[in-house]
Amino acid sequence: MGVTERRAREKEELHDRILKAASALFAEDGYASVSLRKIAERIEYAPSTIYLYFKDKDEIVTSICRQNFLLLTEALDSILVRDLPPLEMLRACLRSYIQFGLDYPDHYVVTLCLPEPAPRSDRDVHDNLSVLDVGLSAFNRLAGGLLGCMQAGVIRKADVELTAQTTWMMIHGITSLLVTKSSFPFLDRNRLIEHYLDRVLLSLGAAIVPQDPDEKIL
């Protein structure tokens, strides 16, 4: 009994170590230079060993994406459980999303910035769907927050799906650029983010007055 348990635990451990190594490689060298070889070297196993845990390279990437979306979902959930006024909660969610990208830039890139790989086999279709499923659960948190605001009357009533999609697009805009174009001479990051959030909420019809501490009009 104990043996079986230990085996299972060890198996899972290695599974995780592979993912962590791959993730770290993303962070260090970027997506393009992640290879099974390097992953193997990093965990000090033979390259072929990885195939005992993952069917192929895509499955590793897919796994990382899934894991990553879960992290995001959790981050959003930790906000949703708090007892905040709807608009503040929405703003906190959006801010949290941005922060998530800043915290895990390479994961964010892998998951949300890179183009989808052209699906070749049936498996790919299936995997993409399952990644999408996890992704959607994060997306739904956002939609929920928006719905709450509409019902509370603090933002304009509108098609929820449409609003959710466009809000996601907006929030992705700042996140992806901050993450991928770090050498662009962006203004002060916090100022930028808060102003951006103001604008997003304004675009939802929220009755807020945009305030920029460093405002230099014109």
Next chain:
Amino acid sequence: MGVTERRAREKEELHDRILKAASALFAEDGYASVSLRKIAERIEYAPSTIYLYFKDKDEIVTSICRQNFLLLTEALDSILVRDLPPLEMLRACLRSYIQFGLDYPDHYVVTLCLPEPAPRSDRDVHDNLSVLDVGLSAFNRLAGGLLGCMQAGVIRKADVELTAQTTWMMIHGITSLLVTKSSFPFLDRNRLIEHYLDRVLLSLGAAIVPQDPDEKIL
């Protein structure tokens, strides 16, 4: 003299042909499958010849980015020369930006979605800067349009740079997601874009009434 001139012209011609070939490969096979070999094959020169015009592969990518920004700049300019009311002109510019991404998805990805390569040598720093320069000239068109609107009083007066950066981020949000996540179940593209533009303008304080043809409230 004539000889020297012709030589110079020929030199530049090949330089351009290389870039065009690379660009076409991006468009056809995606970024990942662009290789010096394929570029060389397409222009019917030896792979090694390319090294007479570009230091290495990165330099080609960088060059393409530069070229690409120019295309975008031209597209924007062709709108700016038209005699439109400020707000309409701004909206047309934003729409044109999105359309640019949809028209040249791989170029858009290479230029604006992929993370910047980690600079290793001095050259990289220089090149990145010069790409940025060209990028900035596109960015400035946008800033100009915004300034025009502010001066005309059709949008809220605010820090132009801040407004320009955040507006670009917004418009990049929808463009990048439409381009990279084509399998996501987005709503009807035109509806999405027009609604998005409404929101962007609203977030700028424009006095418009968002109208969604398929509106299903709540």
Next chain:
Amino acid sequence: MGVTERRAREKEELHDRILKAASALFAEDGYASVSLRKIAERIEYAPSTIYLYFKDKDEIVTSICRQNFLLLTEALDSILVRDLPPLEMLRACLRSYIQFGLDYPDHYVVTLCLPEPAPRSDRDVHDNLSVLDVGLSAFNRLAGGLLGCMQAGVIRKADVELTAQTTWMMIHGITSLLVTKSSFPFLDRNRLIEHYLDRVLLSLGAAIVPQDPDEKIL
């Protein structure tokens, strides 16, 4: 005792299942794509388990050859038990041989077309011999049929061994080519076979008149 017996029976069962799986893989994917992995997967045992029953991959191949010759022997026997005139019986045997190859093309290839593996160890020598033993018993059926014809006076009397070997070679000629070179523009298969059988019998001195339904002289 009962336990020991059951154990022995089970042991033999798995042994056979391995061979059957390997054989089926030959038939489905061709020789080249047979691997211990796939065999194991098919019988739902671990790859390493196979090593309890076979020393290595070669031993499996060898075993299949043995089994296969038995099938052929049985096919021939089922003809020999019938009460046919000698010449007809011989012709039926030859036709049955060809049909055997057409029915089990991959097995035929493995057994009779591929070159013998270079023997490296003592075991190989032994195994090859034992394969030959089984093969010989099939071969002997043929010799028996020929002897019967000679004794009945329907074919020329000659050295039986010599006649048997050359007859086998002849019949192998058509079988192997039909099996391995299916893209060659062979004439109608049945016409070809019957004509071939005519010629084989003629070459044995049988008093037959070759008849080709589609004959176009010269």
Next chain:
Amino acid sequence: MGVTERRAREKEELHDRILKAASALFAEDGYASVSLRKIAERIEYAPSTIYLYFKDKDEIVTSICRQNFLLLTEALDSILVRDLPPLEMLRACLRSYIQFGLDYPDHYVVTLCLPEPAPRSDRDVHDNLSVLDVGLSAFNRLAGGLLGCMQAGVIRKADVELTAQTTWMMIHGITSLLVTKSSFPFLDRNRLIEHYLDRVLLSLGAAIVPQDPDEKIL
């Protein structure tokens, strides 16, 4: 000029060395164990260098087959130019075919015994055809010899194509078995071959009396 010539010569030399190395590997280790790596090692070049001369592994195999058929064709031609009586010429051709297999056993196996690889791409189709073309030119020598005999009235008149195909099958039968099953206790090779040729000619209706020096009747 001299440079260009030398280059071309060197290029062809390496091309040939690759083919020879591959051919030798066939001869030593059998078809299955030929790999680009081993070829490269043998000619003391980097594996990737081979790709400058051959598109892929299949092209090497195909090239060898082509070369091989040419050798066979030449061997047959060298007989056809001799001024022999038709039947003797035919017999010499057939004997030469067998001898060709015995002289180049591994080439014979690769070309004529192994099953055709399943074509995957358009290229394969093309290559197979061109191999077939070369193969057919060898086959046509045989058909020519048969036709000559028919016209001379020394063998039975019959459909030439049918006769040629079945004659090839016969001659392939002895050749392939002698080559691939060298451990089978075949009778004395020369005796076997001459008896076999007697039988082949008899099956064509030639008026010969089979004579076996070691004849032990019954």
Next chain:
DNA sequence: TATGAATGAGTCTTCATTCAT
């Protein structure tokens, strides 16, 4: 008896790059 884990050697292939010419 059976296996799960692991491996190392091996497969074909592509690539960016160098260098003598």
Next chain:
DNA sequence: CATGAATGAAGACTCATTCAT
């Protein structure tokens, strides 16, 4: 100016096999 030849490193992946349990 242009190239042909060559390479070494790297890519993903498969395989037969071993061994502790």
